Amino acid sequence: MKRVVGLTGGIGSGKSTAADMLAALGASVVDADEISRGLTAAGGAAVPALREAFGEAIVPREGALDRAAMRSLAFSDPRARARLESILHPLIREEAARRLAAATGPYAVLVVPLLFETGFQAGRLERVVVVDLPEELQVSRTVERSGLDPREVRAIMAAQWPRWRRLQAADEVLWNGGGLGELRAQCERLHARLAARAGN
Ligand code: ATP
Secondary structure: HHHHEEEEEEOOOOHHHHHHHHHOHHHHEEHHHHHHHHHOOOOOOHHHHHHHHHOHHHHHOOOOHHHHHHHHHHHOOHHHHHHHHHHHHHHHHHHHHHHOOOOOOOEEEEEEOHHHHHOOOOOOOOEEEEEEEEEEEHHHHHHHHHOOHHHHHHHHHOOOHHHHHHHOEEEEEEEEOOOHHHHHHHHHHHHHHHHHHHOO
């Protein structure tokens, strides 16, 4: 079975940027968030069950999941969040397994934003790579990219694992407090190591 490395980090830490760099080097990348977006888009496999569970205010008839409405409901109501996860996670896991089985690179990278928080695929991962950066930078990059205001970003960060805990659980760390060139150099070293291990 192909080796699978988990890639995670807080909101706006640079997971997608690092994953794109590893993909450009030849890794097979499977992104749980992208799978989730496909499942919850109009016609997506999770839409009927989500509409049944949360009603048309959250999943309009014939439409896609209203992600902003779902996010705020899940944020304020832990039971809604658990219900959402019980519907989505098995479907994400299934599709991720399908994509991983079809992966052709020397190893695969599974990008999961809330990897530690949800325990998603924990048993399947050989190592977990964490993208790390100072919180101030995390806030400013996320604000710039998303248009959320800094308070909203901090509230999301507060609901995720704190930085120290993620770092403690990491097998590898990609430092993204510098420029893109620095991140790329680290991705190149990581890729060389992971690709070499794949041969053994
Ligand atoms: P999310 O959790 O929201 O999905 P993410 O962890 O995938 O985010 P990215 O989208 O890769 O993070 O990066 C967040 C923003 O920061 C993007 O606009 C990206 O272009 C920018 N960024 C990432 N790394 C760097 C860097 N080293 N220097 C400057 N900008 C960066």
